[in-house]
Amino acid sequence: MGRSLIHMRKDFRPLPIKDGLNPTRVRTPVAGLNAWDFLDGVISTQRHRHPSDDAAALHARFAAGEVVLRDTTVLRPDSILPQGADVYFYRMPAPETPVPYDIPVVFEDEDILVVDKPPFMATMPRARHIMQTATVQLRRSTGNNELSPAHRLDRLTSGILLFTKRREVRGAYQTLFAARQVQKTYEAIAALSPFSTPVQWHSHMTKTPGEIQGRLGEGPPNAHTTLLDVAPLGSEETAAYESVHGPQPPLGRYRLQPHTGKTHQLRLHMWEAGVPILGDPVYPVIFPAEAEDMNVPMHLSSVRLEFIDPLSGKARDFHSRRKLMA
CATH class of the missing domain: 3.30.2350.10 (Pseudouridine synthase)
Incomplete structure (x- = not known):
């Protein structure tokens, strides 16, 4: 299967599953935003956000190459994004109460x-x-x-x-x-x-x-x-x-x-x-x-x-x- 066809596949992910969790996909609403400002806005408005998901955590994502476009292009904090771009990254979920039952x-x-x-x-x-x-x-x-x-x-x-x-x-x-x-x-x-x-x-x-x-x-x-x-x-x-x-x-x-x-x-x-x-x-x-x-x-x-x-x-x-x- 050609590279472009793989990227069009419905279940394609430009980042692998990490710690059991799929990467998160968000879409840019307008053109001209840089990647840092866009993701910082997304994360700061998440309802269930981890208290440690701060500027340092966002910087670590960029440094690790874990902010990418659908075609696997790795984004820098200053990368300018077009309208309608799909950006993938790993979210940091808020702490959850463990479910006290097993899964036989x-x-x-x-x-x-x-x-x-x-x-x-x-x-x-x-x-x-x-x-x-x-x-x-x-x-x-x-x-x-x-x-x-x-x-x-x-x-x-x-x-x-x-x-x-x-x-x-x-x-x-x-x-x-x-x-x-x-x-x-x-x-x-x-x-x-x-x-x-x-x-x-x-x-x-x-x-x-x-x-x-x-x-x-x-x-x-x-x-x-x-x-x-x-x-x-x-x-x-x-x-x-x-x-x-x-x-x-x-x-x-x-x-x-x-x-x-x-x-x-x-x-x-x-x-x-x-x-x-x-x-x-x-x-x-x-x-x-x-x-x-x-x-x-x-x-x-x-x-x-x-x-x-x-x-x-x-x-x-x-x-x-x-x-x-x-």
């Missing part, structure tokens, strides 16, 4: 790594959750910077998460999930309610970027979930949940299969059905982020993934071993 490996071969993601750990870096994410933590622990998730789980949702290990196979598995050729089964804990299962839930869901809650509204259904069954919890299990969440009504274990992948789909469907998930800090009431307690998880987990492997043609069936009382 469920399955691994030369192509994929399947793990049991804990609650409170985002799949990919985003906003204030950068280093304490499954992608970054697994890249660091395995030494494989090509690890990439084939799909995503919400930060508060635990369970089965599949990563590809090589760039050459990434597209095949990501397409499998995008085409909804994977059967996903989830379990949730909520107040026990008498449903005649199976039940089909169909709703029109929307979520505005930047807003915490999604919405249910008028319009053609775009979110589809099957409630497979509900089983009451025994007294010992109920006591275990009450030891974390306080007194509860009779509780049930709900087994769910989403057929679409709307943000917060299962959480919204459970709320709409009158049985919000135990420990959910968003539905029905939004709790402030600073009140988060990682000893009090939300009890929703992806417990099973089933699909036909796009490379081998074999039937794959992966199960979570993590207890919802993580």
Whole structure:
């Protein structure tokens, strides 16, 4: 592949992944800025900035040749940038509270790594959750910077998460999930309610970027979930949940299969059905982020993934071993 074609590739990065983290890309809004002033402005306005990310840290980036254009041109502090230029550099994320759970490996071969993601750990870096994410933590622990998730789980949702290990196979598995050729089964804990299962839930869901809650509204259904069954919890299990969440009504274990992948789909469907998930800090009431307690998880987990492997043609069936009382 020619050099110019490589630079046009969607997943091309002119800087390598460092410490498990992709380089950051920013685009110049106008022509005539020098590289120092542009990056200094970008860094100073970052919401989640490391307190040590100062002028000395920016100088160190330039000195190390770690400020570049998409074509790998190394920039100097006085380099004049055109409008619309893509500039790459390594950000310094703000300190994060460590997630106090492990990431057990469920399955691994030369192509994929399947793990049991804990609650409170985002799949990919985003906003204030950068280093304490499954992608970054697994890249660091395995030494494989090509690890990439084939799909995503919400930060508060635990369970089965599949990563590809090589760039050459990434597209095949990501397409499998995008085409909804994977059967996903989830379990949730909520107040026990008498449903005649199976039940089909169909709703029109929307979520505005930047807003915490999604919405249910008028319009053609775009979110589809099957409630497979509900089983009451025994007294010992109920006591275990009450030891974390306080007194509860009779509780049930709900087994769910989403057929679409709307943000917060299962959480919204459970709320709409009158049985919000135990420990959910968003539905029905939004709790402030600073009140988060990682000893009090939300009890929703992806417990099973089933699909036909796009490379081998074999039937794959992966199960979570993590207890919802993580």
